[in-house]
Amino acid sequence: MPAQREVDEVQIRRLTDKIVDGLRNKDLEGLKRLYATDIVSFDVEPPLQHVGIEAKLENWAPVCTFFEHVNYEVRDLTITVGDGVAFGHAFARLSGTLKNGTAMSGMWVRVTYCLQKIDDAWLIVHDHVSVPLDITSGRAVVDLEP
Numbered sequence: 001m002p003a004q005r006e007v008d009e010v011q012i013r014r015l016t017d018k019i020v021d022g023l024r025n026k027d028l029e030g031l032k033r034l035y036a037t038d039i040v041s042f043d044v045e046p047p048l049q050h051v052g053i054e055a056k057l058e059n060w061a062p063v064c065t066f067f068e069h070v071n072y073e074v075r076d077l078t079i080t081v082g083d084g085v086a087f088g089h090a091f092a093r094l095s096g097t098l099k100n101g102t103a104m105s106g107m108w109v110r111v112t113y114c115l116q117k118i119d120d121a122w123l124i125v126h127d128h129v130s131v132p133l134d135i136t137s138g139r140a141v142v143d144l145e146p
Contacts, residue, residue, distance in 0.1 A: 005081045012079050012086055012115060012122050023072040023094065026064040028057050035124045036116065042128040044109060063094065070096040074111075075146050086115045086122065091146040092129070107131065107142040 015034055022031040032053060041050040043059055050059050063070055077090040090113075095106035114126035131140040 008081045008086065008117070008122065009079050012081070012088065012113075013077065015115075015122055015124070016074055016077055016088070016090075016113070020072050020074060023060070023063060024070050026067070026070060028060060028064060031060060032057060036118060039124060040126050042126075042130075044129050044131060066098055067096045068099045068101075070094070071106075084117045086117075088113045088115070108145055 018034055019031065021027070022034070035053050035056055037053045038051075039053055039056050041056050041059065042048070043050060045059065050056050071094070073093045073095075075091045075093075077088055079086060079088040090111055091108050092111045093106045093108045095104055097103050109129050109131055112126075112128045113124050115122045116125045117123075131142055132144060133139070134141050
């Protein structure tokens with residue numbers, strides 16, 4: 001019988017798969033079930049933080065609005081599980097075809113997930129997305145690949 005932490009890690013990996021599926025299917029309601037209601041999200045778009053599930057969904061809404069077809073990839077996911085809390089980090093890329101027919105290859109970003117087991121379900125309570133910064137130019141470096 002697998003240890004509880006192994007079971008938890010499998011559940012968290014499935015949650016990450018549901019993020020991928022939710023974005024590819026442009027399913028905001030499905031995504032909503034993966035986050036805590038009071039999530040704090042640090043994403044690449046302004047403002048500095050998105051607080052609460054509605055703000056998180058507003059952050060994802062343009063994906064549904066502007067894309068005809070969406071692809072979302074997560075690579076190199078590493079998860080550490082504790083008693084009722086966990087964190088993971090990975091690389092992720094959003095790409096696809098815009099509604100005007102333009103193909104967009106996207107950019108790889110770094111993402112960190114902080115999760116909490118709430119009522120026997122793992123939920124994301126914090127996520128942080130970033131891109132590397134070129135200190136000399138003050139610009140983001142968006143052409144790197146994992």
